[in-house]
Amino acid sequence: MLKFCNLVLATMLTLGLSVAYAADKVDAAVAQYDAGNHTAAYQSFKALADGGDAFAASYVGHMAYEGLGTAVNYKTALQYFRKAADQGDAYSQHNVGDIYYYAPNDVVRIDYDKALEWYRKAAEQGYAEAQYQVAEAYQIGLGAPLDKVQSVKWYRKAADQGHAASQYLLGLHYLKGVGGLSQDKAKAVEWMEKAAANGNERAKSRLQQLK
Numbered sequence: 001m002l003k004f005c006n007l008v009l010a011t012m013l014t015l016g017l018s019v020a021y022a023a024d025k026v027d028a029a030v031a032q033y034d035a036g037n038h039t040a041a042y043q044s045f046k047a048l049a050d051g052g053d054a055f056a057a058s059y060v061g062h063m064a065y066e067g068l069g070t071a072v073n074y075k076t077a078l079q080y081f082r083k084a085a086d087q088g089d090a091y092s093q094h095n096v097g098d099i100y101y102y103a104p105n106d107v108v109r110i111d112y113d114k115a116l117e118w119y120r121k122a123a124e125q126g127y128a129e130a131q132y133q134v135a136e137a138y139q140i141g142l143g144a145p146l147d148k149v150q151s152v153k154w155y156r157k158a159a160d161q162g163h164a165a166s167q168y169l170l171g172l173h174y175l176k177g178v179g180g181l182s183q184d185k186a187k188a189v190e191w192m193e194k195a196a197a198n199g200n201e202r203a204k205s206r207l208q209q210l211k
Helices: 002-034 038-050 054-066 074-085 090-102 112-123 128-140 148-159 164-176 185-197 201-210
Strands: none
Touching: 002 038, 002 054, 038 054, 038 074, 054 074, 054 090, 074 090, 090 112, 090 128, 112 128, 128 148, 128 164, 148 164, 164 185, 164 201, 185 201
């Protein structure tokens, strides 16, 4: 029994050291990225991502998409975003959605249903930009049925997190009294002022009209 306990303890210590070592390597890669040494950072993140690290995979996806430390490669970006997204990384789930929505350089066929599927995964984890995208899908009927009530629901979730475009659009829904909302100019102005404070130009313009 003592031998077994010692084996368990040794295994736990080894795992702990391995996790700490991996964390140190991720920190080192982030430091390279922040210092602008993108080529080295890309190589570091890719090695970690190929070992199964979701955070590193999200960085590889981002860097391949933007051409940081490597040539722009949307196929690689999608591959590594999927690695991270499949492990529950909300940022990557949102970006997989973007790739299916916009199909940059025809890396995939545009597929609004798949885009919404991935946006929703990220939105349900509280990722504000994805919540906005889900709201838009219901607003315009791309990948989802037209549903103003659902649209308002998701705009509000994003707006509550300070997402400026969602704050503006929630205000606009109050102004028009749609999506299950009663027309309420005061609430419309309240949300548009929040959006304007967050830099939304459409909100600034509409507020001038409402004065």
